[in-house]
Amino acid sequence: MGWGDLGVFGHPAKETPFLDKMASEGALMTDFYAGNPLCSPSRAAFLTGRLPIRNGFYSSNAHARNAYTPQKIVGGISDSEILIPEILGKAGYKSKIIGKWHLGHQEQYLPLNHGFDEFFGSTNCHPGPFNDKSNPNIPVFRDSEMIGRYYEEFEINHETGESNMTQLFIEEGLKFIDEQHTAGNPFFLYWTPDATHLPLYASNAFLGQSQRGLYGDAVMELDSGVGRILDRLRDLEIANNTFVFFLSDNGAATYAKSNGGSVGPFLCGKETTYEGGMREPSIAWWPGKIKPGIVRQTMALSISF
Template identity: 70%
Template sequence: MAVAALTLILFSALICCSVTEKLHNGSPPNIIIMLMDDMGWGDLGVFGHPAKETPNLDAMAAQGMLLTNFYTANPLCSPSRAALLTGRLPVRNGFYTTNGHARNAYTPQEIVGGISKDEILLPAMLKKNGYVSKIVGKWHLGHRPAYLPLENGFDEWFGAPNCHFGPYNSSITPNIPVYNNSEMLGRYYEEFPINVKTGESNLTQIFLKEGLEFIHRQTKAQQPFFLYWAPDATHTPLYASRSFLGKSQRGRYGDAVMELDYSVGQILSSLQSLGIEKNTFVFFTSDNGAALTSRTNGGSNGPFLCGKETTFEGGMREPAIAWWPGNIKEGTVSQQLANVMDLFSTCLSLAGISAPDDRVLDGLDLTPVLLNLSHSLENRPIFYYRGNEMMAVRVGQFKAHYWTWTNSMEEFKQGVNFCAGQDVPGVTTHNQTEYTLQPIIFHLGRDPGEKFPLSVLTKEYLDALRSVSAVVEYHEKTLVPGVPQLNMCDQAVMNWAPAGCEKLGKCLDAPKSKPWKCSWPH
């Protein structure tokens, strides 16, 4: 198993050539990546949610491929998005911090950094074959002008650079700017209002309209396009338009899911009405697991343990659907281990573009899986990172936790226990202050909820440990971390207002008497 994992990239390169030849007898397909925000694996009806309120996504799965073992690269918004667009682990592309061990970090709340200029993002690569690219929705890879989408390969942008900007608590309105390309149009709660009491907002409808308009325009121009559609309605502050408010059995979060499901249906229907569905690859997933700190206003991680910010399955296993009529066989269910970084390599393969050869890519080309061709991807590993630390690794059905953690009772009382109400087996001896070469190992095939760790005295444990240890040893020996981009905390030059904000005069300034701290507790 370990040998196959270590030589996987060489096999994948050989497969890629034959797949590319098969695909590019005609024009390269359009590409749409739909990335949800904090949506859990268990939020879709097709993944078992009893409310059955996602008919369009369920139909998308019936018409395409459901990937049941699809992972993000980090259990937090910013690093996972950086990984998707670069095809590289955050610890390689620099989207991590060394301010604290295994500390999640993100922009722009406590830092002034962003995606490194040394990184090559997917839209910049796709330009090589004439693709026009647009991002609609949340960016979250840096809020200063040099870090924004148009400076990183995208041709168009409509959306927000972040979740919220500046200090955020119950007494301060979050500052979320909305941009149309390089011009700031307004911000959430003001020019793009969200009713705090009811959650009513038309933002998802606006994001839908922007996406549809781009699709129609590029189809008319007969130019291949890449649409990165990243709405944020399922991230607090939760919102939905009037037509969906109060319609879900699940409260405001469910209302937001229903509207996103409707929007997915509208996009797929539009592709079909334009007659381009057979030449458009669409992939749906989420940036990380549902946020358990949202408690009654969050999503569902199905049978998996914990959620967002943790490296248990609930934090990093994501809903995933691939749709490409005439190419992906209808009603396919794939158990292949896959990762959001694979979308980078897969999209390049679909576009007929060679991957950059001057850097290590962690993503693999999934086209043979999608097209039901022979491949050697079965034993590829999945790495679970928080910040600069590899917390766990999965090889086949076995997942080994080298680092886990529990919150203190005091933190639990304060409501910051991310796994409140859930038992976390064995973690009392595997916390953020202790590392061990004898990891906790689970068999995810029969125990997806990570409830029953293997006994260290069994042959199964020892066999699994040998396989996993070989993969970990090779990974750690060859890993060259990137320069951490999220350690930047220069209070003297901190600029709390993004470019263009001065036009409105409504942006929050940094507190004069008490500068914002650079180190958050999580």
């Protein structure tokens, strides 16, 4: 997603009411930057707190842990890297990743081997469909077990743009929150839906609802998911004890000539180190701790925790 995709950041369509409300109840971060303008190194930077040049996701060499990890890559996040869930686990937290991992797809690199207790989603993006011979479709995991593949058990219709994946990710998130609340566990939910990544998709209820085409439909559905998660925290009366942070892994893909995101007033987008590639729409929310309506113009970075 791009800096200019949210109504609160000035998008004229104003189709993100839940994120806009989240910003009004918390702190809007106007000068927040991703660790890298590309998926994998940005996620590695966020989860490790370390620059891509230090955590291993920096090279374009397809034989190494590189800046993008498609199926043919044999590497992934190093065992020597310490991720957020590994630190929180020592304090009794239960952690779950829902959605896109993108830090290695072989067994030793899967999330459960790097601090997460649960995983529902995929190790990669969702291009395809492929022929399942020379190039198989991307797998979907439940914890460490593959439970299906995109375009097969988990359908994405390229003709209509319809897929129920975001709804599955939302329900998984709500279920995890409920279970941890019932068990009395502190928790870390890393919710990383990927509907705004090409090829775009949205569920039937959101298709055709946006002024912005399929990309806008996907943004609206993600926005609704954030709203449902925040509502669940309120309903369980744990909102005042839960810190929520919204961000993107990189700027809008301005190379998408149609159905693409908005970088607002900034130059270029994803895969560039200009503002449009690294400056992200970001919101911090913690009722009772963060005063509502704050606009924070201080420069911040996704690795500076």
